């Protein structure tokens with residue numbers, strides 16, 4: 001019996017298709033690529049539905065976008081760029097071929113090689129890329145109900161011709177967690193390039209090749225979000241391990257990720273043993289990518305996450321851990337920098353405080369609401385004000401936490417405090433009576449305190465509750481201690 | 487001649503309405519014998535004629551083809567008019583847009599489209615026998631083919647139905663019918679005329695060009711239809727010369743290349759004699775002939791058919807019956823069964839054969855042996871021309887090795903039919919311009935075509951040579967028996 005335990009026996013390669021959602025128009029026609037939510041088959045023209053006689057015209061902006069990513073990933077950009085046809089029949093493919101790039105049969109990918117650095121517990125690892133290339137997206141099949149029970153299939157060509165970038169890794173990923181980490185880093189780089197918003201539904205599709213060393217590999221198709229990748233890989237590894245355990249022979253096959261049932265399903269081999277008959281697309285002429293053009297794009301490229309992380313550590317004295325969290329999401333990092341730089345007197349203490357608020361309560365709120373910071377009305381100045389108010393002792397951390405929700409909706413903190421009457425209670429007389437009351441009502445805790453000094457925290461909590469969190473914790477602590485000692 | 491009619495209209499000696507009326511009268515007299523047209527637009531043509539007549543009355547500016555009736559091969563898209571490529575699979579398809587040549591000739595230059603002309607299905611053929619509408623007949627001998635694939639255009643011009651028609655030339659499809667029907671046909675340099683709206687057969691070879699009664703008319707049409715088009719990436723951004731102005735330049739001292747291989751195998755004796763007579767005329771006009779070798783001519787036919795069929799297999803993949811055309815006869819089975827049924831039933835035999843052969847040539851394992859090898863041979867053929875043009879201004883040869891053959895004569899001998907293209911298709915493989923003009927008749931009184939091949943974008947030169955030869959020969963006005971000529 002073979003028992004597979006080490007992750008290093010797992011070999012994963014990914015093919016990631018990313019829609020360049022920041023492009024205004026499709027890859028080969030002037031139809032808008034912002035098709036989401038539109039009536040089916042309204043964002044179409046003779047070119048993207050492949051009417052006879054129509055011809056593709058390359059969107060130059062798409063080349064620029066691909067170039068940005070290729071530079072950011074460290075790919076070697078091929079000087080001459082040309083397209084190939086990938087021939088196959090499918091209802092969502094109106095021309096009967098997809099215009100794509102190819103690195104065989106005399107073709108060249110847009111960019112070869114490149115890498116993404118990921119963090120592991122044991123240190124850093126380079127995920128090597130094989131290539132990236134540009135291609136057009138097919139249309140979309142819409143089923144009534146489930147794919148199995150639907151009496152018919154509808155085709156929506158709004159998506160047809162939208163520009164995709166395919167990123168192919170080498171088979172160097174050794175665990176689902178590594179895959180996840182790689183995709184997070186990739187997503188961040190793409191966001192920094194300003195070429196796509198991968199949070200948009202359907203903007204990402206992943207195919208994964210996965211095998212256990214010494215056994216046949218399977219290709220999992222149709223994983224429709226980065227989050228699902230880890231899940232699909234985990235499931236498939238379990239399936240393959242079980243096969244091996246039971247001494248069954250794994251066969252090389254294509255499987256489909258069913259994200260509702262969360263399993264991979266084998267496909268009839270007939271459907272996928274395809275010969276795509278790649279050959280040059282001669283309706284498009286080769287384009288020479290001049291060095292000066294590549295240099296120009298390079299100069300316009302913003303600072304990439306890795307460099308920014310290092311700068312955050314140097315410039316703001318943040319830890320590697322903190323700076324990475326801030327930097328991963330470009331919007332958060334931009335927000336942070338605007339905040340720290342809006343106040344001249346801020347120093348490392350405030351830098352750290354601002355970071356804590358962003359990566360803590362604010363991020364938590366965004367996650368819960370499934371929103372991006374740019375979707376909210378929160379401004380950097382407001383967070384700066386929040387930190388200042390805490391530092392000046394005018395509000396407590398607890399109050400601050402309680403007003404985050406309202407601040408996210410755009411209400412200035414000072415206004416919230418005024419409306420809610422929330423202010424720190426620092427008046428010793430007022431606090432004395434509250435402390436006394438709490439001590440009287442909680443004789444059990446007082447008893448406890450004799451043997452367990454940490455019971456004091458419970459008392460402070462009670463005082464906070466009495467004052468709706470407005471009691472100054474330092475003064476309350478001091479007063480409580482005084483009274484208990486008495 | 488077309489230019490004469492346009493002048494008469496402009497001088498108000500005749501109205502456009504009269505011209506269009508008499509065009510349809512001529513068609514009525516001969517169409518049942520020739521069958522050149524697949525669709526006629528009498529009502530619209532007359533309406534447009536009246537509108538155009540008013541332009542002159544109102545002193546408005548008029549276009550350069552003012553009122554000229556034109557036949558258009560049934561694979562050039564005209565907005566909201568049926569276009570079928572003489573195939574059942576496109577039955578009912580009406581493109582929502584105009585081909586660029588239609589915009590230029592009909593909309594901007596005030597030409598009038600009077601109908602679409604018959605052709606071999608998807609331009610695959612040299613006889614116009616492979617049409618879902620049935621054959622077209624040669625005006626010089628109704629039992630003979632008109633040549634193909636633009637046989638309807640050739641027959642309609644030759645048979646006096648129209649003075650000018652548009653064709654397309656992939657391996658000789660303009661020049662072959664021009665030769666067989668005794669008219670002028672010009673295949674432009676690849677990239678000289680926009681292919682936007684031309685339904686592709688083999689997209690790296692296809693070009694649209696004119697078929698006319700005389701060289702002057704061909705020059706006039708070329709002047710108006712050539713030029714860069716942003717909708718066709720393969721169209722070349724070079725200014726268009728004034729072809730009609732340069733027709734009468736002296737050819738004294740200019741060099742005519744005579745590729746010996748073009749005069750060898752399978753040539754009718756009368757063809758050889760008349761073409762040699764033509765060369766003598768050019769020599770008498772002061773041109774110098776230079777004999778040269780064209781070593782790779784023997785590879786031309788396999789190279790041409792491999793490339794054309796490979797491209798066709800991909801270009802014709804879009805006809806699956808899902809979005810336009812006749813649609814499936816029966817919906818049983820899965821989507822691939824439905825696609826196969828539609829394509830099996832609605833493509834003609836020749837088209838099916840070429841798709842299958844092209845698919846084979848592009849398949850894994852055969853690609854290098856067939857398609858790649860054909861691309862290499864294509865380069866050799868290009869180089870033969872390149873070398874030749876270092877020594878001459880034009881290359882001359884017969885257009886077709888024989889005169890028109892009998893309807894049905896070669897239908898069961900496809901190889902012999904394919905070999906008919908040997909002198910025309912090298913020109914397409916190299917992407918050069920060439921013109922065919924009538925240079926005499928054989929003993930059966932069938933016309934013989936004289937081919938003049940030019941260097942890239944030297945349409946001016948081949949028109950110039952063609953015009954000189956045509957004027958000296960003075961046979962271009964001869965009418966075929968179908969309209970009372972002898």
Ligand SMILES: [Zn+2]
Nearest residue numbers: 029031045048
């Ligand atoms: Zn479009």
